[in-house]
Amino acid sequence: MASNSVESNHWIHKDRPGKFVQLSPVNYGALDAVKKNGKLELAVSMPGDISEKVDNFITRKKGAEKLNPFDPVDVDITVDFIHTDKDGAMDTIKGYGFYYQEYRRNSNMKGWGVIRNVTHSNFRVRFTPQKTGKWKCIAYVGGRGTKETLISPELEFTVVRSDLSGFMKISENNHYFEVDGELFLPLGMNMPTQGGTATGYRSGGANPAEYVAYLDKIQELRNSGGNYFRYMTTPWTTEVEFEILGDYTDRLPQAWEMDQLVEKCEDIDIRIHWNMSYMTQLSYIGVFGLYFWDWTDARDSMCQCDLLPNWFEKDVGFCYHTDPTYGVETVDEFLTDKDLIRYYQNRLRYMVARWGYSTHIGIFELYNEINFSGVLFELTDDCKLDQASQYKPYFNDTSYVRKISDWQVEMGRYLKEDLRFFDHPYAVNYGGAPIYVTPEEYPYDPEDGAALACGDEAYFSEYVDVMTYNDYFSWPKKYEYQHGDLIKMKKFAKKQKVEEENYDKPLVYSEVGTGQHGCDNLFTFRQMYVMSPFTGAAGAGMPWHYNNNMAVYDSVRRRELGWSVMPVVDEFFSEVPLNQGEWFAGFDIRKDERAELLYLTEGKRAERAVAVISNRTVNRYTMRESWCDENPDFCDCDLSESDLNFYPDVYEEAVAFDWNDKRGIGGAQILKVSGMEFTSKYKIAFYDAFTGEFVMEITKWSDAFGNLKVKYPELANVPSKEGDSPNGSILMVKIFKSDNPTFGTITE
Structure with missing residues (x-):
């Protein structure tokens, strides 16, 4: 590793004028043995006038000229990494610069302190070489801060073999995943985010202690045989943009914590299914009681309640709504506004630039349950959500369906075409299995799944690599239906004359559940790991219940019982080459x-x-625990009268x-x-x-x-x-x- 002392940084040419751009290694002292599949981090030293204007932005210096380091319109850093093989053929891969700040957790674990790095620039680029041999890289700096593109001197490095694993790729048969040519069957669960259930109710978000505790829980999952988990970027944890549009300055500590999570996963060899945005930002008010992290702010009329007049005073709202220049009133407008699309793509670029290097991020999943975005409630007199007033535009307005589809496809196009981002599969996610109702059948009361027959074409886009959805169907026919859903989806695509390469792709159950599991001694929890890999999906579904945010997680006996089946499934499939043929x-x-x-x-x-x-x-009904008989109102393993009339009698004993x-x-x-x-x-x-x-x-x-x-x-x-x-x-x-x-x- 490179030393942090000034003297060690011999890569900076002191005799070069301040207008030059320079690349220098951060995590290597010498560049003659860079590890294949490992991170190479380089600092990008900038001309003095650009650095000064960026500092003015970061410190919000009044009256000073500023450059926003988070907006490529102001500061655009790209780096070409060029590999030359033994025959002289060249392969160029593009990387993107990002603004970085080092932090430490304060001793009281209630905040973060800045570490001033006098050796390396705050601008960085991260890259993972996948070929051994000779490489060189060149940085290009453009944007409003320069009259012409600035070009760095070439920096050469040599990549050597290592025992580090590569990226998770889609198999040649398009149905499964592999790492270094071997089947990778995801086995894990949802570990949604740092903190507990109440963390999201606080306007301050997670504290350092909660980030540390989360790392311990990921270790527990790995120790139990898990190799994969789903992580959600939420506004109360590692989201880089919530309060201020296009300005991530105040959230750089959270970005640093995301670095720690990714590095932890690399160290213990567990991969992240990265959901890049939770659902609250595009919900108008208080979904799941998360009032401080939704679309609206204290000024909005729907955030008024006479019983608790000061309840919303700290509610700043989502910047795509509240920004004085570009903010829009509705989620519909957010999906189509060209300026806001650009800002959201800037956010994606930052995330790709900072974390896209990692071989231990498996899938980049754009948004959680996007078909439940735009949800609207009214408040009752006692300041609670009126469930009867709930309105979900996706299931009431087919034009909204098409906007959702187009927005997700455009984000995929940006990743694939503009950023040339191919190392990680890109996924879109929905709540529920796909539905096939037509526009004539709208509104659709069951409110579940991607509306494939109403203009939602995201699953079948050439830019979408993986289809994911969250399945909470709890009947004994769950796995019969899962198998049938995949077949039905492909038949529909064929009928719509979708190109086979655009529908024949992996399916992942990003969330699965069959109730609370606390009333059947984790039987259905374990059953999900066993059954779902045989449905045609790309791996085991990831349970939601017993995740790290729930109090039941702390029941070690139950949690370990639920996880005990993961090594069994892993061993069973270890000699099954699902990724071949x-x-x-x-x-x-x-x-x-x-x-x-x-x-x-x-x-x-x-x-x-x-x-x-x-x-x-x-x-789950015949295996219900004895306490259910005495507490039927709290036991979702009980069969209701309608269930008894609906289910075959064989399910009752x-x-x-x-x-x-x-x-x-x-x-x-x-x-x-x-x-x-x-x-x-x-x-x-x-x-x-x-x-x-x-x-x-x-x-x-x-x-x-x-x-x-x-x-x-x-x-x-x-x-x-x-x-x-x-x-x-x-x-x-x-x-x-x-x-x-x-x-x-x-x-x-």
Whole structure:
């Protein structure tokens, strides 16, 4: 690492006039052994007149000429990183400069102190080289502060091999992820942001102690076998722009804390699913009770309540609404206003410039549940949200649907075309599975999912790499529906004549849930990790409940029980090359609906397949804990009267059974895997889904149509194995040709 002393910085040419731009290393003392896949951070020394005007902006010096370092119109720094291979071919990758300030946490853990760096400029560029060999880089500085583009001298460096892993990429088959050519199956959960539930209710936001505590919780997730988590940029934590449009000065401590999080993840090898903006900023008032972090401010008429006249006095509102020059009244206008689009893209550029270097950010997800943006409430007389007055424009106004779609596509276009940002997949997110109602059927009361038939084309944009949505469907048919939703979406796209490359892309369940989980001893929580990878999604869905912001997280026994299944799923898929070739998702169910089978076959006439078999009679209702009987109003594992009338009776009592139980004439109740080779002999190995323990292996022939009937052992009437039982209610299955010794070994 480079020393912080002035004497060590021999990269600065003291004899150069002040008008020159200079690059110098920050995290290396010498540049002859820069690590492949590691961060290279360079300082960009600026001409004195530019630095002075930037300082005037940062310190808000009255009457002085200023340059905004966060706006490329004022200060535009780009750096070309050029690799030359042994044949002389050159490859150029563009990086972007950003303004940086070093901080330390104060000893009382209530604030941050600035560390003045006399060695390095506050302007930085970060880059991760992915090829070994000779490189050089050149900085270009433009913008309002220069009459012509300023160019730095070339800086050369050599990249050497390392054991650092590369970026998470979309696999060649477009359905899964990989790192360095190996399958990467995301396993983790939502760890939304720093602090607890109440943090967002405070106008001051998270304090340093909460940032430190969050790092410990990420370590706990990693220790339990997680390799991935979803993080949300919220205005009370690491958001860089909320109070003042285009000025991130006051939020540089929060940006520094984001640095610490990213570096922690790099150190312990866990990847971030980065949701780049939470939903409160584009909600008019107090969604989830977060009044200080929404669209409106104290001046707005909807922020008036006679009972609590001073309640909103510290509510400054979102700068895209409150800015005296560019602010607009409505979220609709925000989505289409050219000036505000430019400012939002400046924000994205800053985030890409500062954190886009990291191999441990997996996905850049633009906005959380954007179909719930623009939500509007009225206040009751006691200053609470009137739920009956709730209005969601996305489900009432098809023109709003199209604006949402166009805005997300434009942000993707900016990332891909203007910034040439390709190292991370770009995703858009919705609350709920896609819907197919037409404009004639609006307003749409269920208010769920992307409105694909009403003009929302974001999922199918060439600029969107990954489709994500949040799924809280809680019926026992959850995974049948998840499997069907993906098929339905692709069929719709084909019917709309969408190019295959624009709809055949990974699907991620960014949030999943089936209720609170506190009433079924974490059964459905663990079940989500096991079942969702077999639906055709790119990995396990990420649970919301038991996240670090919830008090139940502190129940170590329950949390560790819920997380205990992650290493089991990881080990099961470790020899399953889902990132190679073509894998097809399938589904089958007993006619009496007591058991379901989800499977993935390798190719259209498959030699191998993996599957999961679940006893549906074991569900959150039949597994409810005893306290539910005494506290039915607080137990969402209870079946209501309408549920009892709606659900099949088989869901109301947990029973144990095997393939032969009530199998019907000709085996009509037997589960089968389709798409296998014709009349071929297979080995079928069964494993307990919650422990990974081997249960048994059988051999079975497929029929003349490629259907393989699965004679599964007894599925217990409890989730986990008990006593002499070899397994619980769910089995994971590996299927491979009988002449192969193992699933992972194929005999030619």
